[in-house]
Amino acid sequence: GRQKLTEAFTEVNRTFQTLFTRLFQGGKAELALVDSTDPLEAGLEIMCQPPGKKVTTISLLSGGEQTLTALALIFAVFLSNPSPICLMDEVDAPLDDANIEKYCDILDFMINETNTRFIVITHNIITITRMDRLFGVTMMEPGVSQLVGVDLTRAEELIN
Amino acid sequence: GRQKLTEAFTEVNRTFQTLFTRLFQGGKAELALVDSTDPLEAGLEIMCQPPGKKVTTISLLSGGEQTLTALALIFAVFLSNPSPICLMDEVDAPLDDANIEKYCDILDFMINETNTRFIVITHNIITITRMDRLFGVTMMEPGVSQLVGVDLTRAEELIN
Amino acid sequence: MDITKLRLLGFKSFVDSTEVEILPGLTGIVGPNGCGKSNIIDAFQWLMGESRPSSMRASGMEDVIFAGVEGRSPRNFAEVTLEIDNSEQKAASEFNRHKEIEITRKITREIGSSYRLNGKEVRARDVQTLFADFSSGSNSSSLIKQGQIAELLNMKPKDRKKILEEAA
Amino acid sequence: MDITKLRLLGFKSFVDSTEVEILPGLTGIVGPNGCGKSNIIDAFQWLMGESRPSSMRASGMEDVIFAGVEGRSPRNFAEVTLEIDNSEQKAASEFNRHKEIEITRKITREIGSSYRLNGKEVRARDVQTLFADFSSGSNSSSLIKQGQIAELLNMKPKDRKKILEEAA
Numbered sequence: 231g232r233q234k235l236t237e238a239f240t241e242v243n244r245t246f247q248t249l250f251t252r253l254f255q256g257g258k259a260e261l262a263l264v265d266s267t268d269p270l271e272a273g274l275e276i277m278c279q280p281p282g283k284k285v286t287t288i289s290l291l292s293g294g295e296q297t298l299t300a301l302a303l304i305f306a307v308f309l310s311n312p313s314p315i316c317l318m319d320e321v322d323a324p325l326d327d328a329n330i331e332k333y334c335d336i337l338d339f340m341i342n343e344t345n346t347r348f349i350v351i352t353h354n355i356i357t358i359t360r361m362d363r364l365f366g367v368t369m370m371e372p373g374v375s376q377l378v379g380v381d382l383t384r385a386e387e388l389i390n
Numbered sequence: 391g392r393q394k395l396t397e398a399f400t401e402v403n404r405t406f407q408t409l410f411t412r413l414f415q416g417g418k419a420e421l422a423l424v425d426s427t428d429p430l431e432a433g434l435e436i437m438c439q440p441p442g443k444k445v446t447t448i449s450l451l452s453g454g455e456q457t458l459t460a461l462a463l464i465f466a467v468f469l470s471n472p473s474p475i476c477l478m479d480e481v482d483a484p485l486d487d488a489n490i491e492k493y494c495d496i497l498d499f500m501i502n503e504t505n506t507r508f509i510v511i512t513h514n515i516i517t518i519t520r521m522d523r524l525f526g527v528t529m530m531e532p533g534v535s536q537l538v539g540v541d542l543t544r545a546e547e548l549i550n
Numbered sequence: 551m552d553i554t555k556l557r558l559l560g561f562k563s564f565v566d567s568t569e570v571e572i573l574p575g576l577t578g579i580v581g582p583n584g585c586g587k588s589n590i591i592d593a594f595q596w597l598m599g600e601s602r603p604s605s606m607r608a609s610g611m612e613d614v615i616f617a618g619v620e621g622r623s624p625r626n627f628a629e630v631t632l633e634i635d636n637s638e639q640k641a642a643s644e645f646n647r648h649k650e651i652e653i654t655r656k657i658t659r660e661i662g663s664s665y666r667l668n669g670k671e672v673r674a675r676d677v678q679t680l681f682a683d684f685s686s687g688s689n690s691s692s693l694i695k696q697g698q699i700a701e702l703l704n705m706k707p708k709d710r711k712k713i714l715e716e717a718a
Numbered sequence: 719m720d721i722t723k724l725r726l727l728g729f730k731s732f733v734d735s736t737e738v739e740i741l742p743g744l745t746g747i748v749g750p751n752g753c754g755k756s757n758i759i760d761a762f763q764w765l766m767g768e769s770r771p772s773s774m775r776a777s778g779m780e781d782v783i784f785a786g787v788e789g790r791s792p793r794n795f796a797e798v799t800l801e802i803d804n805s806e807q808k809a810a811s812e813f814n815r816h817k818e819i820e821i822t823r824k825i826t827r828e829i830g831s832s833y834r835l836n837g838k839e840v841r842a843r844d845v846q847t848l849f850a851d852f853s854s855g856s857n858s859s860s861l862i863k864q865g866q867i868a869e870l871l872n873m874k875p876k877d878r879k880k881i882l883e884e885a886a
């Protein structure tokens with residue numbers, strides 16, 4: 231187990247660093263095994279340095295910066311063994327407009343790197359316009375869910 | 391202790407029910423002391439019934455419904471002893487547009503009921519347009535925060 | 551393997567048969583609070599073999615069966631089906647002879663859950679083997695539930711390391 | 719009592735003296751991720767007597783002092799001041815003779831924190847008495863920090879009851 235974990239750590243750490251710098255458009259970050267010299271016992275710490283700031287652990291970042299960093303880690307693990315489908319439920323909620331665009335850029339990057347199909351639940355109008363297609367869920371009858379197709383051009387109308 | 395807690399529970403429960411029905415525009419909810427007959431030992435459960443749905447505990451609601459219910463509880467406690475200031479940090483993140491309007495309606499209600507001054511941190515364009523005034527925080531110099539006034543009419547431009 | 555369709559019947563708020571077509575690229579799902587978006591994610595996780603009611607936001611597993619509302623009576627069973635296109639034959643060995651794979655999980659009140667693969671009954675373990683690559687557990691990188699990132703951020707370093715185990 | 723102004727100096731990312739005017743009604747604060755919005759909320763909570771570094775998102779209390787960035791050297795102290803208009807004389811008894819109250823908390827590296835009320839040094843307990851109605855603790859209803867609602871929702875019923883204690 232120790233050998234496998236160390237190999238996984240090295241690979242995920244490398245991808246995590248690339249994704250972090252892409253998401254923050256600069257800065258750097260890295261994973262560290264802490265609290266024990268034995269990888270099986272150690273904990274995982276995340277050291278980050280957004281552009282223009284000092285290095286800190288992830289817990290001292292802002293809410294949006296933490297979300298972006300966590301996404302870089304989750305996607306790094308995902309890319310180590312991509313599954314045919316990936317589902318995300320309102321992960322973009324804490325992000326500002328600029329970071330929403332970067333989150334969508336990473337989704338496009340993942341689509342190019344893998345054959346994965348993505349399902350993205352969101353309330354954010356910018357994320358909506360970056361989708362290839364949209365479904366709406368409604369409860370015309372109280373308590374009963376129905377799926378309806380949503381025309382993407384109509385979504386464009388929503389924001390213009 | 392026991393007498394005071396029971397009185398507080400009754401008062402908060404009454405206000406919570408009114409705020410829940412106002413936020414959900416219907417339905418009903420109530421607080422319940424569970425797991426013990428002694429109020430000092432008991433836990434607080436929240437029973438909710440959004441309009442058109444069955445009664446459940448708060449944990450079976452959706453993310454947005456839970457947030458709205460939690461706000462009804464927090465504001466009910468606040469109104470039992472209003473403080474001169476109230477600060478809220480991105481509590482509107484999980485809400486859809488219709489519920490954002492209801493959240494702002496409740497803020498207006500609280501302003502009328504008390505002398506409290508509110509500070510509301512948000513990324514949501516609808517919440518922004520419901521504010522009386524706006525401050526922007528920027529980091530023109532990396533790592534150094536500065537406060538700038540934001541003209542409310544410019545915020546209106548953002549969404550039209 | 552390509553996932554091409556998800557079908558729900560009597561699962562949570564989806565009482566009527568509902569088909570979600572899954573095409574390549576990014577498929578967005580939108581709708582008001584409480585309309586049933588996260589229930590679709592729950593349906594995926596449940597189909598892949600989830601056995602803990604707590605990760606279904608339920609107190610007992612039967613809570614995933616449509617419980618009834620005004621004007622609609624409660625259902626007796628819930629069923630979720632996933633259609634998989636395996637023409638490139640990349641599935642785990644014992645499933646590779648199928649070009650099309652259809653997996654169904656059904657739960658009936660007081661009887662429990664059963665799984666079917668292309669119409670034939672199989673065990674939960676077989677389904678979990680097929681989806682081994684999907685890792686749909688609570689720390690999975692391919693299924694990020696609502697509020698899960700906040701949970702990951704609040705974890706102590708020792709618990710956070712569990713996310714690496716998927717990669718190992 | 720009306721809160722009319724908050725001033726920060728050397729507190730977290732607000733290295734330069736910054737005044738936040740607080741008027742009646744709803745004051746919105748906007749800005750990109752990481753620009754310093756939540757640091758303003760931290761400044762309020764700290765001024766009212768917060769003694770746990772963990773609720774300041776810090777490992778030690780000195781972490782609230784500006785730590786320096788490229789082009790700006792670290793500061794030696796942080797100071798937060800709150801101006802209160804008490805002309806209606808509703809403050810707790812021992813403070814009521816003042817029409818204007820100015821509370822300042824200052825922390826200096828290696829020396830620690832001190833409080834001043836209208837220029838005179840006071841104890842932390844005095845400040846906490848003045849703000850007793852504000853209840854700025856972690857379960858407070860008048861200070862809802864980022865992520866706090868998600869925490870409240872994940873609490874067991876026994877812990878959730880703590881929110882009622884403020885009302886009792």
Ligand SMILES: Nc1ncnc2c1ncn2[C@@H]1O[C@H](COP(=O)(O)OP(=O)(O)OP(=O)(O)O)[C@@H](O)[C@H]1O
Nearest residue numbers: 452453454562583584585586587588589615616617
């Ligand atoms: N077994 C069931 N039978 C009927 N309805 C159910 C059942 N289980 C859950 N529901 C309904 O599903 C709703 C929750 O749906 P869901 O969590 O998918 O909403 P959502 O679209 O994700 O909303 P949000 O945007 O707030 O996250 C609940 O309000 C509840 O009424």
Ligand SMILES: Nc1ncnc2c1ncn2[C@@H]1O[C@H](COP(=O)(O)OP(=O)(O)OP(=O)(O)O)[C@@H](O)[C@H]1O
Nearest residue numbers: 292293294730751752753754755756757783784785
């Ligand atoms: N002692 C300190 N000295 C200098 N900078 C600090 C200090 N403490 C925190 N910071 C900076 O403050 C930033 C966090 O600010 P804050 O949490 O207020 O952001 P925010 O505007 O709330 O963002 P979000 O929208 O993502 O929640 C961190 O990135 C960190 O660089």
Ligand SMILES: [Mg+2]
Nearest residue numbers: 452453588696
């Ligand atoms: Mg949801």
Ligand SMILES: [Mg+2]
Nearest residue numbers: 292293756864
């Ligand atoms: Mg913040």
